[in-house]
Amino acid sequence: MNAIRILPESVATRIAAGEVVERPASVVRELLDNALDAEADRLELWVENGGKRRIRVRDNGVGMSRDDLLLCVERHATSKVREARDLFRISTFGFRGEALPSIGAVSKLSITTRPRGALSGNRLRMSGGKLISIEETGAPEGTTVDVESLFFNLPARRKFLRAARTEMDHILDTVFRVALAFPGILFRVVDGGRVALHLPETGDHRVRLSGLFGRRVAEDMIGVETSSSGVRVHGFLAPPEYVRSRADRMWVYVNGRNVRDRLLNKALLDGYGQR
Template sequence: MSKIIELPEVLANQIAAGEVIERPASVVKELVENSIDAGSSQITIEIEESGLKKIQVTDNGEGISQEDVALSLHRHATSKIKSQADLFRIRTLGFRGEAIPSIASISHFTVKTATADENYGTLLVAKGGEIETQEPISTPVGTKITVENLFYNTPARLKYMKSLQSELAHIVDVVNRLSLAHPEIAFTLINDGRQMTTTSGTGDLRQAIAGIYGLNTAKKMIEISNADLDFEVSGYISLPELTRANRNYITILINGRYIKNFLLNRAILDGYGSKLMVGRFPIAVIDIQIDPYLADVNVHPTKQEVRISKEKELMSLISSAIAESLREQDLIPDALENLAKSSTRSLPKPEQTSLPLKQTDLYYDKERHDFFVKSDTVEEQPVQLFNEVDTPVK
């Protein structure tokens, strides 16, 4: 007698969720990555009780057409690849078509979405992966996905959650990395009604760094850049005087994707040579552009590991870019002195609680190593910092 059965789709999705959705931060990562792939310029993430009660991601991307909304809950349904050949030239963050079905199978899931070329949008409500409602609604172009009661039907996973504080820290970390990876997108993270981080979305990486780690930190970072025939490396690294006690402030991006890679981490430290104290780590955002053919992203369920061809070459490119920028910095002691002065100047008492980044006309002057507010009438003044915070990453 036959013993093997094909599992029902919802059960298969719950099994996939076990790998892909480890904690609320995994949901935030997958939803925001979808919003990025949809070409959004604004992404707002609202969470309640560190995401365990509610995670809502709103974007102004291309939206999902009426006939595709229900399909997006199906396993292996994706708009991002069509053939095997596409697997070797992935430019999007997603490609597996399993994030939405996995999340929906272990939560109460609501989508509101509309595209620019249809007259009305769609509201879809599902519980445990089963669609309960699908109806036309009027809603702005873009997508709003709400995930409530995550893990409600997987009690063992729910029990495994750490403290709310720790789950929140993971979410902040994910949003920070995605914001650094996409300075052209304005991100806002709101936890229990309180705004936690915001980036301006001007496309300037240093401004994104300022939005996340604070202006003083951004001012103490120097630019790096290097390229060979296969790789383009750019980004910002902290001066050796500005370090942290762990590696959490190192962000490595490959084609806009945040990845974890031990060897590339080591290459960054190698670039500093003996300039770093033992047990101290820099703040760094390293953006690597590479032909997708040289980077296999299909090696890990959460897509955070990437197999890179010519990894050794890339390592030495990164190390030499960092060493070179630090050497140049040493040659201009005046600039260093100015930087040190600007970072220690006394600041006025806080009068506003938001970062001055909200002023959209803020810009960074490379020559003068400082931020300025553009103004037609008033003489340019360096930006005064009201609320410098180093957001904890973990």
């Protein structure tokens, strides 16, 4: 048996990144979280080969300064947590400071960003976790993240990715879950040059439901709203004729974040069986 040794930092980083970034949809989820935290109301995605070749996410959020751009690819660097007690009052979607470093460790990453009100932006490039360059550049306000050749330096992980169509389905499901909760944000997804999803921003949640499920389903849904002990619950329920035996068409959110809880789903399904 070989002697135990401490892994080189570069190897340890790749392994840790593989735990955060499981597939292309994981990249999309992390980038959408960052865009939401940046107060974006317009999110556009371009995907090639199911995200294995390229994922590009552009938002019109607050953007980053040059110093913050350099820090955002450092592990555990975050603007959302300052001390341990902050972990008990998190109101943002991302807070670990691991998303961009993990993505950058297993891809060829480019981040272009311009803060609101700034005259110019900056572009950072890295490959396999190594910084290649950072330079001043013209850019729209907000941030654009380009992720190319996902898992190019982890062939074993890349080998286990599914077909492009399957990976794209996972990406669309990820966007779907976010778009359902945020009707005030425009979402546009382009898959290999074809618009796969386009949802204009709207102040009416039922309009967003119509864009996702169709007009008839949206009109038939029953709006519910209640509050108790400082907790507010609101949502939409389909009439019993739409109910399925499986809970795969149920979406529950806590403070805007999609959660999956079997007990809660079961309670909702059981409610349909009671008068």
